[in-house]
Amino acid sequence: MMFSRITSFVVVLALVVAGFWGYREHREKQALLLKAENQYQRAFHTLSDHMNLLQDELGKSLAVNSKLQSTSSLTEVWRLSAQARSDVGELPLSLMPFNNTMNFLNDVGNFSYRVAVHKDEKQPLTDQEWNTLQTMYNRSKGLEKQLSSLQTAVIQKNLRWMDAELALAQTDKKTDNVIVDGFKAMEKQVRNAKPLNFGPTANALKTRNNTDVNKLSGTAVNPQGAAEAAARFLGHANTQGISAKRNGQGNLYPSYSVTAKLPGDGQAYMTITEKGGHITNYMNNRGVGDPKLDLDQASAKATAYLKQKGIAGDTIIRIDQYDNVGVYEIVPTQDGVRIYPEKTTVKVALDNGEVVGLVAQDYAFNHVANRQIPAAKISEAEARKFVSPKVQIQETHRSIVLDDLGREQFCYEFIGTMDNDTYKVYIRALDGKEIGVEKLK
Amino acid sequence: MRKKWRLLMAALTVATAVACVAVEPGLVQSGTHESTFTQRTLVRGSAGTDVRELQGRLKFLGYYKGSLDGSFGYGTYWAVRNFQYKFGMKVDGVVGSTTKTKLVAASRGYNPNQATASIQRAQGGGTAKKPASKATATATPTQSYGGKNVSANDMKLLANAVYGESRGEVYIGQVAIAAVILNRMDNPNFPNTVPGIIFQPGAFTAVADGQIWLSPNDQAKKAVNDALRGWDPSSGAIYYFNPATATSKWIWGRPQIKRIGAHIFCR
Numbered sequence: 001m002m003f004s005r006i007t008s009f010v011v012v013l014a015l016v017v018a019g020f021w022g023y024r025e026h027r028e029k030q031a032l033l034l035k036a037e038n039q040y041q042r043a044f045h046t047l048s049d050h051m052n053l054l055q056d057e058l059g060k061s062l063a064v065n066s067k068l069q070s071t072s073s074l075t076e077v078w079r080l081s082a083q084a085r086s087d088v089g090e091l092p093l094s095l096m097p098f099n100n101t102m103n104f105l106n107d108v109g110n111f112s113y114r115v116a117v118h119k120d121e122k123q124p125l126t127d128q129e130w131n132t133l134q135t136m137y138n139r140s141k142g143l144e145k146q147l148s149s150l151q152t153a154v155i156q157k158n159l160r161w162m163d164a165e166l167a168l169a170q171t172d173k174k175t176d177n178v179i180v181d182g183f184k185a186m187e188k189q190v191r192n193a194k195p196l197n198f199g200p201t202a203n204a205l206k207t208r209n210n211t212d213v214n215k216l217s218g219t220a221v222n223p224q225g226a227a228e229a230a231a232r233f234l235g236h237a238n239t240q241g242i243s244a245k246r247n248g249q250g251n252l253y254p255s256y257s258v259t260a261k262l263p264g265d266g267q268a269y270m271t272i273t274e275k276g277g278h279i280t281n282y283m284n285n286r287g288v289g290d291p292k293l294d295l296d297q298a299s300a301k302a303t304a305y306l307k308q309k310g311i312a313g314d315t316i317i318r319i320d321q322y323d324n325v326g327v328y329e330i331v332p333t334q335d336g337v338r339i340y341p342e343k344t345t346v347k348v349a350l351d352n353g354e355v356v357g358l359v360a361q362d363y364a365f366n367h368v369a370n371r372q373i374p375a376a377k378i379s380e381a382e383a384r385k386f387v388s389p390k391v392q393i394q395e396t397h398r399s400i401v402l403d404d405l406g407r408e409q410f411c412y413e414f415i416g417t418m419d420n421d422t423y424k425v426y427i428r429a430l431d432g433k434e435i436g437v438e439k440l441k
Numbered sequence: 442m443r444k445k446w447r448l449l450m451a452a453l454t455v456a457t458a459v460a461c462v463a464v465e466p467g468l469v470q471s472g473t474h475e476s477t478f479t480q481r482t483l484v485r486g487s488a489g490t491d492v493r494e495l496q497g498r499l500k501f502l503g504y505y506k507g508s509l510d511g512s513f514g515y516g517t518y519w520a521v522r523n524f525q526y527k528f529g530m531k532v533d534g535v536v537g538s539t540t541k542t543k544l545v546a547a548s549r550g551y552n553p554n555q556a557t558a559s560i561q562r563a564q565g566g567g568t569a570k571k572p573a574s575k576a577t578a579t580a581t582p583t584q585s586y587g588g589k590n591v592s593a594n595d596m597k598l599l600a601n602a603v604y605g606e607s608r609g610e611v612y613i614g615q616v617a618i619a620a621v622i623l624n625r626m627d628n629p630n631f632p633n634t635v636p637g638i639i640f641q642p643g644a645f646t647a648v649a650d651g652q653i654w655l656s657p658n659d660q661a662k663k664a665v666n667d668a669l670r671g672w673d674p675s676s677g678a679i680y681y682f683n684p685a686t687a688t689s690k691w692i693w694g695r696p697q698i699k700r701i702g703a704h705i706f707c708r
Binding site for chain 2: 295347
């Protein structure tokens with residue numbers, strides 16, 4: 001009798017303790033879930049706010065006809081579109097197609113930047129620009145409307161983003177999650193809309209990646225031809241131990257992935273273009289021992305290597321070192337003009353001076369044998385005036401660089417110091433327009 | 442007997458001469474300290490304790506104004522050129538044996554060991570210093586690689602992500618994953634910063650399950666370094682997935698580029 005009373009007391013106590021513990025665990029888990037949910041809610045409601053402001057500002061830019069006013073609105077559009085993109089990045093939407101909407105936001109941002117901030121002439125909007133802005137305004141208004149009605153639903157029905165995230169993770173089942181459906185509807189609307197017309201400059205911005213196959217020399221090669229190109233490049237007598245596999249349709253340009261067995265423990269991994277069989281990427285993944293060469297000695301190896309491979313490149317523009325390898329960025333010069341679009345990157349193993357890597361994509365796509373270098377319309381001294389007088393100029397070069405639209409520009413390149421920092425300023429040799437500034441480390 | 446004596450004397454003379462030569466610099470330069478300069482020629486891009494000494498000596502002489510970070514950047518480069526100019530040498534910014542000798546002679550009284558020690562104290566004492574022979578590149582706070590601005594801490598995050606996502610993958614596959622993250626920076630569908638991409642909800646499983654916080658090995662760091670400098674074995678991919686575990690139907694619908702190890706890379 002006595003015994004069972006003690007037992008039952010202990011059992012009851014244990015139950016109470018376990019229950020209390022369980023309750024506390026549950027509460028903590030709820031608190032964490034709520035925290036995560038609130039993060040999503042914040043990002044979602046901010047996104048809606050930013051979209052609302054964005055269409056407001058787009059509308060304002062249409063209503064005025066002075067450059068000054070539209071500039072301030074469009075600069076705001078540019079900022080808000082970046083904000084909205086960043087808000088989307090905080091939502092669990094990475095497993096659902098939302099790329100058309102993101103592209104639209106990006107286009108809005110780029111276009112307003114181009115028109116407002118970076119336009120050469122200080123004049124009001126052209127008709128075409130006005131029409132593009134008008135279309136953007138209408139579409140962003142539509143998006144904003146959808147988003148705000150979804151927002152209302154989320155608030156009224158107490159919808160949770162955590163549920164949306166779960167629904168997205170199980171895409172094999174048909175979902176009826178309001179949030180997911182709302183975003184899918186938005187995406188569908190943007191996808192079905194006609195492509196926007198941005199005019200020539202902004203369209204150039206979209207095709208900027210510089211991997212236009214038409215710029216490659218030569219004819220298409222088959223896998224065997226790619227393997228042969230690799231054998232020639234590596235100095236192998238035949239294609240034994242080399243396998244070339246065509247890359248799928250998602251790549252930037254039709255190409256082959258080529259692997260080759262190298263003497264020793266090395267394995268070569270290359271990307272070779274289908275057109276012309278150009279090597280754009282080469283990597284030898286062998287272990288590199290303790291350095292026996294310094295970066296200065298190895299730089300001679302890097303330039304000699306390019307010469308041996310028939311790649312133009314004589315001016316080293318940047319050196320750095322990690323893991324016993326020296327990495328050299330090299331550009332060719334023609335009549336003393338540095339050709340930056342034809343840059344190659346060479347990796348030299350500092351244990352024996354062997355080249356264990358090459359990036360020649362820019363070179364393959366941009367190399368022109370005998371370049372027409374335009375005559376400078378302003379002198380170096382005149383160009384110098386476009387650099388701040390506070391910068392002490394240390395070096396001057398002439399160079400061809402790509403501007404932010406991917407067009408080649410003939411520039412004076414001034415490397416100068418201000419306080420303890422070094423800057424590189426590119427001034428167009430035709431009219432003194434500033435093409436770009438870099439801070440050098 | 443006499444011959445043997447003469448031989449001994451000759452040997453002794455040689456030994457004394459050798460000893461004198463060996464001791465001589467120490468006697469002459471009493472008051473100066475031994476240099477830690479190595480045989481190697483220093484250029485822009487070099488890093489290590491010898492670069493730190495170079496900076497220390499140039500600072501001692503007033504040519505260099507930056508911090509003694511041991512990495513040969515533009516600040517050091519201009520200091521070297523100014524020094525070379527003032528001392529009538531060839532002005533090329535390359536620190537070979539002539540420049541080193543002149544610099545050591547000019548900066549007599551500078552103690553490289555003390556300078557290093559004071560830096561160590563300033564950095565919180567006794568942080569492991571690498572020997573000069575193993576000059577590893579100490580990343581500068583922010584570097585731009587082909588238009589991408591990536592800070593030293595971004596590189597650490599990248600290495601963490603690569604390690605957490607592709608531990609046990611072939612090296613090429615790891616470089617490819619680092620390249621995918623960098624390719625996303627230029628893509629409008631993704632955030633345009635390294636942390637924004639890595640911590641995008643649902644983007645990487647290693648972030649979701651916490652494996653990103655494992656400490657990465659040297660291979661993962663090397664893969665990040667290679668990818669940053671333009672090596673892209675993925676051929677421009679912006680997605681990848683493991684076909685054995687991928688649950689999303691949508692990801693299978695993306696145009697595929699290639700398979701490396703366990704991952705399919707797509708766009």
